[in-house]
Amino acid sequence: MMTCANFFLGLLLLRAFDAAPQPDPIYDTDIDFDDVYDYGEGPHIDQPQIEIGTILPIVDGEAQTSSLLTEEAEEEESTSKLIDGSSPQGPGSPGVLGPETSAGLPTCLLCTCMSTTVYCDDHELDNIPPLPKATTHFYSRYNKINRITKNDFANQNNLKKIDLTSNVITEIDEDAFRGLPNLEELVLRDNKIRQLPELPSTMTFIDVSNNRLGRKGIKEEAFKDMDNLRHLYLSANSLDHIPLPLPESLQSLHLQDNNIQELHEDTFCNVNDVSYARRALEDIRLDGNPINLSNTPQAFMCLPRLPIGRLV
Structure with missing residues (x-):
């Protein structure tokens, strides 16, 4: 009896559900999926830049990075240049290390070239090596050079200083320095x-x-026309006189350890002009000579200082 009642109750409920009004479907509504899912730009990621170039050869698993231009630049930078900038032009001509010496080596390889200065000190040289044309200062001290010829400094129009201290020079050609x-x-x-x-x-x-100049080693009036001569050192030469006239520009005169025996009143001053003053000549050395400076006091009246030497 209870089973039949339950059956009819369920049937009534099913019919009531079917009879209830149903909502209309919404399938005709357009759905914008862009509103549902945000496709906007996210965090910006830089793209790697692509370089276009020559692919380097691979040797032993490593890329060779040096180029011909780099090699040429490095070679040019590392090469010692001749101080006058000349280039090799063939056998016997000046190369990047200077003209070739009698020893078969370029001057700037045998010696040391720095800018326009050439140093050849203490190299056992017996002659003067050929110099680059741009040389302004030349040092060849403590060598075995015994002669200076007229060709040693030919065409050296830029040369300002020559230092040949402590060689064994006995002879100098008359034209060695004139040009x-x-x-x-x-x-x-x-x-x-x-x-x-x-x-x-x-x-x-x-x-x-x-x-070893002695009494005849200096020509008469040898220094007369040297209007810019400031320092003249002639000590230890067995000189028996002071080489006159001396230029007005002279500041230092070293004549010590010679054989000078007399001094004239007009050696430094002008006896005919008592107002004459020689203010530039402040350093005169006559010590080591067989001369008594007290015998000629008038010879120093125009000088700013007395010479150094024996006074008694």
């Missing part, structure tokens, strides 16, 4: 020179100390 238009300083001390050649009027500094 040097810019020569200012000449140092020939500690050699065996017997005759001083003609020097350019451009000289400012001359040092021929400790040589």
Whole structure:
């Protein structure tokens, strides 16, 4: 009895459900999926830049990065250039290391070239090596050079200083220095020179100390036209006189350890002009000479300082 009642109750409920009004379907509504899912730009990611170039060869698993241009630049930078910038032009001509010497080596390989200065000190040289044309200063001290020829400094128009201290020079050609238009300083001390050649009027500094000039080694009026000469060193040369006239520009005169026995009143001053003053000549050395400076006091009246030497 209870089973039948339950059956009819369920049937009534099913019919009631079917009879209830149903909502209309919404299938005709357009759905914008862009509103549902946000497809906007996310975080910006830089794309790698692609370089277009030559693919380098691979040798032993490694890329070769040097190029011909780089190699040429490095080679040019590392090569010692001749100081006058000339280039090799064939056998016998100046190359990047200077002209070839008698030893078969370029000058700037045998010696040391820095800018326009050439250093050949203490190299056992017996002659002067050929110099690059741009040389302004030349040092060849403590060698075995015994002669200076007229060709050693030919066409060296830029040369300003020559220092040949402590060689064994006995002879200098008369034209050895005459053709040097810019020569200012000449140092020939500690050699065996017997005759001083003609020097350019451009000289400012001359040092021929400790040589063998004697009484005839300096020409008459040798320094007269050197209007810019400031320092003249002639000590230890067995000189028996002071080489006159001396230029007004002279500041230092070293004549110590010679054989000078007398001094005239007009050696430095002008006896005819009592107002004459020689203010530039402040350093005169006559010590080591057999001369008594007290015998000629008038010889120093125009000088700013007395010479150094024996006064009694």
